[in-house]
Amino acid sequence: MITRSLLCAAVAGLAVLVGPAPAAARPPLRTVATGLDSPRGLAFGPHGELYVAESGRGGVGPCPAELEGGLACLGRTGAITRIAYGSQQRILSHLPSVAAPGGAGAAGPSDVSVDSGGHVYFTVGLGGGPRRRGPLIAGATGLYRAGPDTAVPAGLGAAGAGSNPNAVLVTGRDRLVVDAGRNALLRVGPRGRILTVATFPRRTVAAPAGLPGGPPAGTPILMAPTPTSVVRGPDGALYVGELTGFPFRPGQARIWRVEPGRPPQVYATGFTGVVDLAWAPDGHLYVLEAGTLLRVARRGPHQVVSAGLTAPGGLAVRGRHAYVTDCGVCRGTGSVVRIDLG
Structure with missing residues (x-):
């Protein structure tokens, strides 16, 4: 099962294959944290503070399963780290994380979203198929809301061993989760009730060369x-990004436009x-x-x-600037x- 850790590592290698962009396409980067x-998703709070989900570095065990080919x-x-007023602070720690011994390939908190009242929600997607995860790992996967002292599960834990939440978006009364496993x-309703907004159709593609077996x-x-990500557009619709399976196929990934109650429609193509x-x-999608x-x-x-x-x-985008978690693995x-x- 795909997690953001596998995606980040794979697309980093793919960037080498597709080659560098022109120098003009490399504006200066300013480091803010x-x-x-293993930083992954990030989101702004109502007062301009920036929150970052850190997938961690695993731990000393137990080591109950294999994820993505290794122990x-x-x-x-x-x-979860908060960046505000020129400083950064881990406001939540001791959250679930799995990784290879030494901390490589970590999976854990994968995305974060903040509602208008400043309440912080985050997903923990620990990857691996249901046959490859031990009960400790499967039980830690889900959508969480940060409480005064700790993180309290807010549903999705009962979604089953195959659940792998990758992204979360809290907007109005909606708590929306992209579940790669499903x-x-x-x-996710206030009492943890789970409703499916959209599923994404399979398609027939040509097998790439060089696949072992x-x-x-x-x-x-x-x-x-x-599906990997979700954002609400200026038109009120939801937009969902995708992968196309491994190995990734340049130009085959798409962005979907979702209106609840209607089948998802392809909005843009040509992604890897x-x-x-x-x-x-300004109305542009990045x-x-x-x-x-x-x-x-x-x-x-x-x-x-x-x-x-x-x-x-x-x-995440605020004003005329984009904020990106770099070196997410x-x-x-x-x-x-x-x-x-610009």
């Missing part, structure tokens, strides 16, 4: 997209692996993928805003950078 453990050890090293966009290149295969989405006040920040064009090629990012894990050296949108 450092010393983070995974459970720990309490995940965190291939769905979910709404896979079908011959060009063989038609049925592929389910993996969407890590995160954000709308800017996409984070493959070490690159893009401005979406409905017609013609998408515009590269910034390239050369290292395994980025999340995106790095233990202790992850950061948040600010990019001028």
Whole structure:
């Protein structure tokens, strides 16, 4: 099962394959936070404070399962960090995290969202299929709301061993969760009731060359997209980014437009692996993928805003600046950078 840790690492390698962007597409980066453990999603609070989900570095165990091909050890090293007034502080710590011994490939808190009252919600998506996760890992996966002293589960824990929440968006009375395990966009009610807003259809694609044990290149295969991110657009609709399975296929990932009660519609195409989405006040949609920040064009090629990012894990836009978690798979050296949108 795909997690943001696998996505961040894979698209970082893919950025090397697709080549660097022109120098003109690399505006100066300003670092606003450092010393983070596998930073992923981020979001602004009602007073301009910036919150970051840190997936942590796993722990000393137990090591009940394998995730994404290797031994995974459970720990309490995940965190939520707040950046405000030129300083940063971990306002929540000791959150669930799994990683290889030594902290590589961490999965844990994957996204964060803040409502108008300043209440902080975050997802913990620990990856791995239901057959590969021990009960300790499966039980820690879900949507959480930060309480006065700790994090209190707010539903989704009962979604089953296959649940893998990647992203959260709290807007108005809605708590929306992208669940990669279910291939769905979910709404979690105040009492934890889970409703499916949309599921995303499979499609037939040609098998790539060089898949160990896979079908011959060009063989038609049925592929389910993996949703990764959700944002509400200026038109009130929801926009969901996707992956297209591993190995990633340049240009095949899409962005979906979702209106509750209607089938999802393709809004934009031509992406490799969407890590995160954000709308800017000027009405442009920005996409984070493959070490690159893009401005979406409905017609013609998408515009590269910034390239050369290292395994980025999340995106938020405020005013004329984008904020990106850089080195989203790095233990202790992850950061948040600010990019001028021009």
